[in-house]
Amino acid sequence: MTALLTILVLVCIAIAIWQLVKIFDLAQVGKSNDQIATDKDNAINGYLMMGFLAFIYIITIWSVVELGDLPLLSNAASEHGAQIDNLMVISLAVIFIVQIITQFLLHYFAYKYKGEKGKTALFYADNNTLEFIWTVIPVVVLSGLIIYGLFTWNTIMNVSEDDDPIVVELYAQQFSWKARYGGADNTLGKANVRLIDIDRANILGVDESDPNAQDDVIVSEVHLPVGRPVLFKIRSQDVLHSAYMPHFRAQMNCVPGMVTQFGFTPTITTAEMRQTPDMIDKVAKINKIRAEKSEELIAKGEQPLERYEFDYLILCNKICGKSHYNMQMNIIVETQEEFDAWMKEQKTFKNSLIN
Amino acid sequence: MSAHADTHEAHAEHHHKETFMTKYIFSMDHKMIAKQYLITGTLMGIIGVIMSLMFRIQIAWPEEPNVIFEALLGKWAPGGVMDADIYLALVTIHGTIMVFFVLTAGLSGTFSNLLIPLQIGARDMASGFLNMVSYWLFFISSVIMLISLFVEAGPAAAGWTIYPPLSALPMAQGGSGMGMTLWLISMAIFIASSLLGSLNYIVTVINMRTKGMSMTRLPLTIWAFFVTAIIGVVSFPVLLSAALLLIMDRSFGTSFFLSDIFIQGEVLHYQGGSPVLFEHLFWFLGHPEVYIVILPAMGIVSEIMAANSRKPIFGYRAMIASILAIAFLSTIVWGHHMFVSGMNPFLGSVFTFTTLLIAIPSAVKAFNWITTIWKGNIQMNPAMVFSIGFVSTFITGGLTGIILGDSALDINVHDTYFVIAHFHLVMGISAIYGMFAGIYHWYPKMFGRMMNKNLGYIHFWITAISAYGVFFPMHFIGMAGLPRRYYTNSTFPLFDDLANTNVIITVFALIGGAAQLIYLYNFFTSMFYGKRAVKNPWKSTTLEWTTEVKHIHGNWKGDIPHVYRWPYDYSKPGHDVDFVPQNVPLKEGEEELQH
Numbered sequence: 001m002t003a004l005l006t007i008l009v010l011v012c013i014a015i016a017i018w019q020l021v022k023i024f025d026l027a028q029v030g031k032s033n034d035q036i037a038t039d040k041d042n043a044i045n046g047y048l049m050m051g052f053l054a055f056i057y058i059i060t061i062w063s064v065v066e067l068g069d070l071p072l073l074s075n076a077a078s079e080h081g082a083q084i085d086n087l088m089v090i091s092l093a094v095i096f097i098v099q100i101i102t103q104f105l106l107h108y109f110a111y112k113y114k115g116e117k118g119k120t121a122l123f124y125a126d127n128n129t130l131e132f133i134w135t136v137i138p139v140v141v142l143s144g145l146i147i148y149g150l151f152t153w154n155t156i157m158n159v160s161e162d163d164d165p166i167v168v169e170l171y172a173q174q175f176s177w178k179a180r181y182g183g184a185d186n187t188l189g190k191a192n193v194r195l196i197d198i199d200r201a202n203i204l205g206v207d208e209s210d211p212n213a214q215d216d217v218i219v220s221e222v223h224l225p226v227g228r229p230v231l232f233k234i235r236s237q238d239v240l241h242s243a244y245m246p247h248f249r250a251q252m253n254c255v256p257g258m259v260t261q262f263g264f265t266p267t268i269t270t271a272e273m274r275q276t277p278d279m280i281d282k283v284a285k286i287n288k289i290r291a292e293k294s295e296e297l298i299a300k301g302e303q304p305l306e307r308y309e310f311d312y313l314i315l316c317n318k319i320c321g322k323s324h325y326n327m328q329m330n331i332i333v334e335t336q337e338e339f340d341a342w343m344k345e346q347k348t349f350k351n352s353l354i355n
Numbered sequence: 356m357s358a359h360a361d362t363h364e365a366h367a368e369h370h371h372k373e374t375f376m377t378k379y380i381f382s383m384d385h386k387m388i389a390k391q392y393l394i395t396g397t398l399m400g401i402i403g404v405i406m407s408l409m410f411r412i413q414i415a416w417p418e419e420p421n422v423i424f425e426a427l428l429g430k431w432a433p434g435g436v437m438d439a440d441i442y443l444a445l446v447t448i449h450g451t452i453m454v455f456f457v458l459t460a461g462l463s464g465t466f467s468n469l470l471i472p473l474q475i476g477a478r479d480m481a482s483g484f485l486n487m488v489s490y491w492l493f494f495i496s497s498v499i500m501l502i503s504l505f506v507e508a509g510p511a512a513a514g515w516t517i518y519p520p521l522s523a524l525p526m527a528q529g530g531s532g533m534g535m536t537l538w539l540i541s542m543a544i545f546i547a548s549s550l551l552g553s554l555n556y557i558v559t560v561i562n563m564r565t566k567g568m569s570m571t572r573l574p575l576t577i578w579a580f581f582v583t584a585i586i587g588v589v590s591f592p593v594l595l596s597a598a599l600l601l602i603m604d605r606s607f608g609t610s611f612f613l614s615d616i617f618i619q620g621e622v623l624h625y626q627g628g629s630p631v632l633f634e635h636l637f638w639f640l641g642h643p644e645v646y647i648v649i650l651p652a653m654g655i656v657s658e659i660m661a662a663n664s665r666k667p668i669f670g671y672r673a674m675i676a677s678i679l680a681i682a683f684l685s686t687i688v689w690g691h692h693m694f695v696s697g698m699n700p701f702l703g704s705v706f707t708f709t710t711l712l713i714a715i716p717s718a719v720k721a722f723n724w725i726t727t728i729w730k731g732n733i734q735m736n737p738a739m740v741f742s743i744g745f746v747s748t749f750i751t752g753g754l755t756g757i758i759l760g761d762s763a764l765d766i767n768v769h770d771t772y773f774v775i776a777h778f779h780l781v782m783g784i785s786a787i788y789g790m791f792a793g794i795y796h797w798y799p800k801m802f803g804r805m806m807n808k809n810l811g812y813i814h815f816w817i818t819a820i821s822a823y824g825v826f827f828p829m830h831f832i833g834m835a836g837l838p839r840r841y842y843t844n845s846t847f848p849l850f851d852d853l854a855n856t857n858v859i860i861t862v863f864a865l866i867g868g869a870a871q872l873i874y875l876y877n878f879f880t881s882m883f884y885g886k887r888a889v890k891n892p893w894k895s896t897t898l899e900w901t902t903e904v905k906h907i908h909g910n911w912k913g914d915i916p917h918v919y920r921w922p923y924d925y926s927k928p929g930h931d932v933d934f935v936p937q938n939v940p941l942k943e944g945e946e947e948l949q950h
Binding site: 005009010012013016017020034035036037041042044045046048049052055056059060063064066067068083084087088091092094095098099102103105106107109110113114115116119120121122123124125126127130131134135137138139142145146149150152153154156157158173174192193194196198205234237238239240242244246249250251252253255256257258260282285286289290305306308310313315316317318319320321322323324325326328 | 439440443513514518519520521524527528613614615616617618620622625626627628629630631664665666667668669670671672673695696697700703704707708711712714715718719721722723724725726728729730731732733734735736739740743746747750751754755757758761762763764766767769770771805806807808812813816817819820823824827828830831832835836838840841842843844846847848849851852854856858862865866869870873885886892893923925926927928933948
């Protein structure tokens with residue numbers, strides 16, 4: 001497969017170069033080649049500029065049509081996610097409009113005013129009104145975006161303790177995640193990596209003498225009750241990591257020696273998300289790809305791939321070493337009852353220690 | 356015996372006091388130093404691009420054996436399958452080489468050295484000796500960076516931003532041992548080189564302009580190089596201090612950036628430091644750095660667009676004002692790289708504000724370029740098509756900065772492929788287009804010969820198509836949540852539907868990479884077989900085209916020409932030709948433009 005594609009690429013390159021050499025050679029017939037653009041060069045490149053404009057539009061349209069459903073633009077699973085998506089759509093719209101107009105002007109002018117012998121350019125050095133216009137327009141548009149953006153940012157980052165968020169510690173290490181719940185009192189016990197005692201299974205360095213720590217619960221899969229704010233307190237034991245939860249539009253770095261935080265309210269349970277039409281489509285598409293790949297693998301005598309089922313994820317998004325590409329943990333959003341039932345099954349910190 | 360002495364004497368007389376060593380190796384002539392920078396930068400660029408093609412192949416066809424890997428990576432690709440550690444190393448060194456060695460030293464070093472004395476009317480740089488030292492420090496740092504590729508545990512692999520603790524702890528990553536030590540030494544020397552160069556440029560521009568060359572008669576290239584040098588002097592020392600503190604943390608047990616670390620079963624002694632401090636120090640240079648890269652390209656493009664449109668640059672004063680505004684703002688926006696670093700969210704608000712402000716002077720520049728070609732008589736020389744390409748990619752890449760600079764939106768696209776797409780278009784591809792434009796335009800000045808234009812066109816069009824083919828779809832896989840610096844995406848079924856797009860991107864990258872061979876062929880063969888250049892092939896107005904084709908020390912045979920007008924008198928009414936060089940006095944009754 002690789003070899004075939006490589007050969008195809010090389011053939012394409014060869015053909016492209018051959019064709020282009022022919023085009024440009026045609027422009028040179030009967031001319032002394034002094035390596036300075038002639039009217040014919042100007043004309044050919046002028047047309048190519050228009051062709052290139054078309055190419056930019058085509059790749060834009062192709063990307064939006066083919067890849068536009070990949071971005072997680074419509075299925076945010078958190079309360080503030082909708083706000084971010086809204087701002088994103090507005091920003092993208094502004095960008096696309098500006099992009100289409102300015103690229104058109106640039107390439108069209110390059111084509112329209114391509115040089116010809118005997119033509120004279122317009123001596124036009126400045127115009128303060130024009131400069132003023134295209135200073136003010138960006139100012140106005142950007143002011144709008146800045147104000148909207150800052151408003152959104154402040155809502156997201158100001159986590160209020162009054163909302164009674166469930167406090168969950170995210171704990172990062174090369175190359176896995178752990179999570180810790182505050183237990184019945186919803187208060188995390190003190191912790192520091194200096195207190196880690198592997199022999200006693202105190203892997204997060206929780207302070208054993210802290211009364212708040214006794215009922216803490218340490219797990220390898222985050223469960224969250226839907227509709228209740230969650231406040232992540234984030235730690236790392238070794239290097240920088242980043243807790244990236246794309247479906248919740250959430251991300252915060254994990255910094256050794258420091259506790260960072262990020263809060264949001266999940267709005268869609270995992271079960272509900274799996275049933276949304278978008279997600280059914282996406283999962284079906286992915287499973288089709290995986291099935292094809294599995295056939296190849298079986299033909300080679302290897303294990304087929306497992307079927308994919310959607311789950312919210314937390315990914316590491318800050319380069320952290322060799323297995324950075326495989327540092328993940330599932331997040332399950334469920335109803336309060338399901339959550340309570342799950343929580344009841346977990347061991348408290350006090351009981352998980354090996355004495 | 357006597358015959359030998361005779362030839363030796365004749366030889367000495369013929370060459371005056373120039374020997375091979377002083378002319379080509381330890382030259383103090385700015386034109387030769389420019390060429391040295393260019394060739395060294397080109398060689399580093401070849402290495403950087405090959406690295407990127409290797410990791411692109413790995414992303415498209417993950418963990419498949421490949422003979423190229425086996426041949427080039429040796430023990431890092433057992434059986435031809437690329438190792439995850441070396442993947443990160445390739446990404447890291449690709450970034451370092453392209454940002455610093457190619458687009459800082461290669462671009463700024465080449466054209467500041469070549470053009471500052473020639474365009475302001477000076478016989479050489481203020482200090483030829485410092486200039487020579489600057490180049491040789493750059494050369495040494497390049498060599499050290501290349502040596503680091505061959506150390507036992509691998510080269511630095513913590514990303515080009517080398518955030519500690521990953522970069523500080525050899526037990527966290529193999530590349531953080533000897534590889535990182537060499538990386539830091541190389542960068543420290545690089546910074547010294549850059550500072551010597553920048554100080555020289557600043558002093559030369561301020562003190563050595565010819566008679567009549569006021570600051571408002573400077574070509575925009577010089578304005579750009581001048582301001583770039585100032586940004587470099589302000590910000591590079593901060594990176595140097597960050598590097599020195601990191602060296603101390605690594606080697607002498609201090610705790611500037613490290614605290615509370617438990618790794619491989621033991622607690623380390625570090626306490627009280629913060630990696631966030633390193634991020635601040637790094638980006639205090641790191642962000643101005645992207646303007647150090649792009650401003651010279653902007654200057655070059657402004658110059659070439661005016662000359663080839665046969666029109667004055669539109670809004671000369673606005674262009675200078677926007678360069679200054681960008682320079683000032685560039686030093687107060689670094690925090691937008693750190694919205695999710697754990698710094699105070701209020702700081703995030705401030706940096707969002709300053710960051711989006713910088714879009715304003717950038718927009719002004721883009722509109723001015725577009726207006727410059729409006730109603731022009733555009734000569735589509737290879738330098739010109741690259742300049743138009745520059746404006747195109749600068750707009751495409753720059754616009755997505757509105758998303759990344761907005762803290763709320765950055766949360767979800769931070770460190771994804773969206774970022775890769777953004778900065779490669781806006782500063783990578785754009786700056787390299789500026790560099791190519793400059794090379795095609797000033798090649799006759801550097802080497803006395805012309806490059807082949809047809810190869811130039813082919814080079815441009817394949818590169819232009821590939822650049823969009825590579826980086827445009829990346830925005831979308833970034834918005835789909837795909838993180839950067841992943842050795843393979845196959846551990847996340849969630850991303851399986853992106854695999855085909857990644858193959859397409861890699862195919863475009865391979866085509867684009869191959870197109871650079873055309874350029875290299877053109878560049879190196881034209882040196883010897885290109886058509887001989889005339890004095891002013893592009894009919895430009897600036898002073899460098901008043902010098903002889905053959906380089907002489909001191910640039911002008913007689914007196915240095917005086918300057919009587921601004922550099923953009925193209926197609927000025929009342930003149931027989933469509934360009935009036937700067938050294939032509941005003942005609943009687945002719946008014947100099949109130950620019």
